[in-house]
Every structure is written in C-alpha cells, then in structure tokens.
Amino acid sequence: MNNLNTLQYSYFPGCSLATSAKESNRSLISFCRQQGVELTELRDWNCCGSSSAHSIDAHLAHHLPARNLALAPPDRPLLVACPSCYLRLKRTHMEIAEDSAAREEFQRMWGRRFDPDLEIVSFFEMLSMIVDQGRLKGLSGRLNGLRFAPYYGCMLMRPPKMRREHTFHGLMEKVLSQTGAEPVRWPHKARCCGTFLSVSRPLVAAKSVQTIMDGAARANAECIVTACAMCHLNLEIRSTRPGRIPVLYFSELLSLAGGIGQGEGWFRRHLIDPRPLLRRHHLIA
Amino acid sequence: MKKNEYLQTESTNRTDGSLFCMEGADRGFAKEVSQRSGVITDLCWHCKCCSGGCPFAHAMDFLPNQVIRMVQLGIREQVLSCGAIWLCVGCNTCSMECPTAIDMAAVMDALRQMAIEQGEAIAEPDILNFHREVINSIYRHGRTHKLEIMLRYKLQTRKWLSDMNTGLRMMSKRKLDLRPSKVTHIAAIRRMFRQNPGGRP
Ligand code: SF4
Numbered sequence A: 001m002n003n004l005n006t007l008q009y010s011y012f013p014g015c016s017l018a019t020s021a022k023e024s025n026r027s028l029i030s031f032c033r034q035q036g037v038e039l040t041e042l043r044d045w046n047c048c049g050s051s052s053a054h055s056i057d058a059h060l061a062h063h064l065p066a067r068n069l070a071l072a073p074p075d076r077p078l079l080v081a082c083p084s085c086y087l088r089l090k091r092t093h094m095e096i097a098e099d100s101a102a103r104e105e106f107q108r109m110w111g112r113r114f115d116p117d118l119e120i121v122s123f124f125e126m127l128s129m130i131v132d133q134g135r136l137k138g139l140s141g142r143l144n145g146l147r148f149a150p151y152y153g154c155m156l157m158r159p160p161k162m163r164r165e166h167t168f169h170g171l172m173e174k175v176l177s178q179t180g181a182e183p184v185r186w187p188h189k190a191r192c193c194g195t196f197l198s199v200s201r202p203l204v205a206a207k208s209v210q211t212i213m214d215g216a217a218r219a220n221a222e223c224i225v226t227a228c229a230m231c232h233l234n235l236e237i238r239s240t241r242p243g244r245i246p247v248l249y250f251s252e253l254l255s256l257a258g259g260i261g262q263g264e265g266w267f268r269r270h271l272i273d274p275r276p277l278l279r280r281h282h283l284i285a
Numbered sequence B: 001m002k003k004n005e006y007l008q009t010e011s012t013n014r015t016d017g018s019l020f021c022m023e024g025a026d027r028g029f030a031k032e033v034s035q036r037s038g039v040i041t042d043l044c045w046h047c048k049c050c051s052g053g054c055p056f057a058h059a060m061d062f063l064p065n066q067v068i069r070m071v072q073l074g075i076r077e078q079v080l081s082c083g084a085i086w087l088c089v090g091c092n093t094c095s096m097e098c099p100t101a102i103d104m105a106a107v108m109d110a111l112r113q114m115a116i117e118q119g120e121a122i123a124e125p126d127i128l129n130f131h132r133e134v135i136n137s138i139y140r141h142g143r144t145h146k147l148e149i150m151l152r153y154k155l156q157t158r159k160w161l162s163d164m165n166t167g168l169r170m171m172s173k174r175k176l177d178l179r180p181s182k183v184t185h186i187a188a189i190r191r192m193f194r195q196n197p198g199g200r201p
C-alpha cells in the first residue's frame, strides 16, 4: 500500500491541535515530512466528542467518532495525533466491527460500508514502526545533555477491552536518547493531568499537576516532554509554584533533534517559556 | 444511614446466582448498569486496587470501589447523586490495576447518564455544565471552540473572576482563537443530534 520512500497517511489532528496546540500540530507535520511521511488531513473531520460526550451522552460518544471513520479513505491508514481522540476513534471502530447491527447503522447513517480493516494508528505507533524499520533519519546528537522527564499521563492506560493494545511505554526515552537527550527516572510519568477538572474543579487538577511538576523538578529534569495537548495545557496553566520547568511537545523536540523548527515560533506560544532552556542548549538562537 | 455504614454489609454467596444478599436490594439497578456499561459489576471483589490508584480519589465523596458496591447493593439514589461519578475523568488508571478487568470508566459513564435521565440531584453541577457547553459547541460548529466554551461556562456558573488571569495569558499566547474551526457539512452533525434518542443532552 505504501511505497518505500514515502508513507501515506490520512491525518486526524483533533480540536486541540487544530487550535490551542498549533505548535504541536505544526511540529508533528514538519517532523513527519522530514521522515518521508505524507499526511493528508481528513477532509471535514469533526470533534471525537472528547470526555464530555462519553461522560453524558452515549449516542454522541458513538456517532461522533463514527463519522470520522466514514470519512477516512480506505487506501491508507489513519493517523490520529491526539492520544485521547485516538482512544475514542479506535474504540468506536472496535465496537462497530464487533456488532453487525452497528455496522448496518453505520452504513445507513453515512452511506458507506464500514471498513473493518481500516488501520487507525497513533503517533507513537507510527513512530515506533519507523524506528523498527530502521528508517528514522537525521536525528543526531543535537539534544546532547538535555535532561527530560518523559510524561505519558493516561496514554499508558487502556480500558479492559483494549488491554492487548500496545501502549509504547518507553518510546520517548528510546528515541530521544538516540539524539543525546537524557531521560530522568521519576515516579509520575503515568499520572493523569486532571483533564476537564482543570476547568470545573481547578484545585483538584492543580494538585495533580503540582505533584507532576514537583516530581519532575526533584528528579532534576530540565523539562517535561509530553505528546498530549491536554496534558500540556494543564501542566502549563495549573502549575504556579516557582521552580516549574518548561513543558515541550515530543514532536517539537523530535523536530529540533532533526535540525528543524528553530525559527518557527512554536516556542513563543508556550505559557512556560522554554526558550531560555533551548538557548542554553544551543537549540535555538 | 451514615456515609459508610451501608457499604459494610456482609456478603454471602447465594444460590440464585447473585453474590449479595440484602433485604430490599434493588437488583434491577445493577442489571441496568450492566446493560448500559457492558460491565458485570458483581465481578468486583473489593480489593480496592482501583481506589488506591485513582489519582482523584482524594476529592471523591465515595471511593471508586464503593461506587461499585453501591451498585451491587442497589442503592440507586445515593449512587446516582454522589459526587464521585462526576469527578471520575475516565483516565482508566484503575482499570489497569483491576484483577477482574472492571471497566470503571464505562460504569461511571453509565451512572452519570442515568443520573441525568432519571432526574437525580447532580452533585457536581459545574462539571455537568462544562460537559454541556462542550457538546453545545460541537452542535454549533462540529468541533469544540475553547473560548466560547469558557465564556459560556463562566456565564452559567457565574464565576467570572476565577481564572481571569489564566484566560488572559492564553489569549496573549493566541491559544484561544477568536473564531471557531468548523465542519463544513454541519447538517450531518445536526442530524446526529436530532436522531439522539435521549434528546439534546
Ligand atoms: S480493582 Fe476491580 S475488583 Fe478491585 S475493587 Fe476495584 S473494581 Fe473491584
């Protein structure tokens, strides 16, 4: 399906990457381009429903992701950038695949046969594939000596139905180590950031965020690395104590490691300014 | 009854297939939860791994396993009106720990939806308001528009001043777009809402 030189993916950015986390979106696209991965944004995609639909409305929680599945061209895998959108889309795909009534309903609603073979992949899955095939290119010691705390949050968690799915725990450490960066050992890499509690019960979320921030700082990390826009936002807006450290997107660091992104203005958009740190490491001017 | 009393009821193995014996217990309730969530709550043996691992248990009025216990015992009203079902963010941390693979997030989803449908008192109205504003935003644009969600949420909860600073900092970094990102074929989204058997959430 894919020729050897370029990999073709449909691309689902999700609401956060399309708006508040543009720096994550753009760095991910730049990195993919550098690695010979061509992304075509899913035409007219819609919100997956996020936590709110599955919290209060089972109908929308099912059909919002389903419409996106119906939009996906059959000839290429669908890359879902946001870890929580990924879970929603993948789970809905599993549910429809298992249930003939749901398949019929899908066809009735979207005028298209449900494709049980549609491959839905997360950024981690795609990256891991590139690494395993030995085709990761251009990342050399540029991040030398950068101490980072790899933060996965609930990305490492799966509902029981999806237990056999790979979580790619350790991928950030593995790939960034190849670029000279040094992962610190710390206890909170899988602690949930609080998601929507950050809005409606800010003190509860702040407690989680503070634990994460303090843990990373205590482990002597210079920055936290995340792949999730929700985690990124919560860590930035709900940490208040002095001594807090910058939070970088995995894709931003991958881009810098590959020698791209220095002048793109991604880092200006951060609420905890990472530029002094990046300058110290000669990664930006 | 005080908060924890009814959670300490003795359990016995019963010949009718149900694990618990309690006078007047509403077993239909557990069945309804099972049907909606796909989870057999009777499989929970209260090892409390879930509650030990839940990052938000400290803020909950009942621990996650106590919520399951209340379902098993059929204490409908108390469980549907408790705060824990709203504080659960569905992070799945507990499910990874659970030896019997209880999908806690799915149980909590079911309980929240039942609480709304059955008109129970909502323990955390702000959290429900937030979810409603997110869904309203999807109705209008097919995608979420953060600035609008925040403003309408503030309007609902009348907490204008809290978080003003955060909002302004986000604005200054252009993290809150003034205009929404929109789905073109919005009719498809609206139709999905119209076909909702539960009506507008
Ligand atoms: S971890 Fe599972 S079995 Fe143990 S108390 Fe929680 S839900 Fe019940």
Ligand code: SF4
Residues within 6 Å of the ligand: B050, B053, B054, B055, B056, B057, B064, B087, B088, B089, B090, B091, B092, B093, B094, B095, B104, B105, B108
């Ligand atoms: S899914 Fe809910 S109950 Fe389970 S750990 Fe997360 S917040 Fe706690």
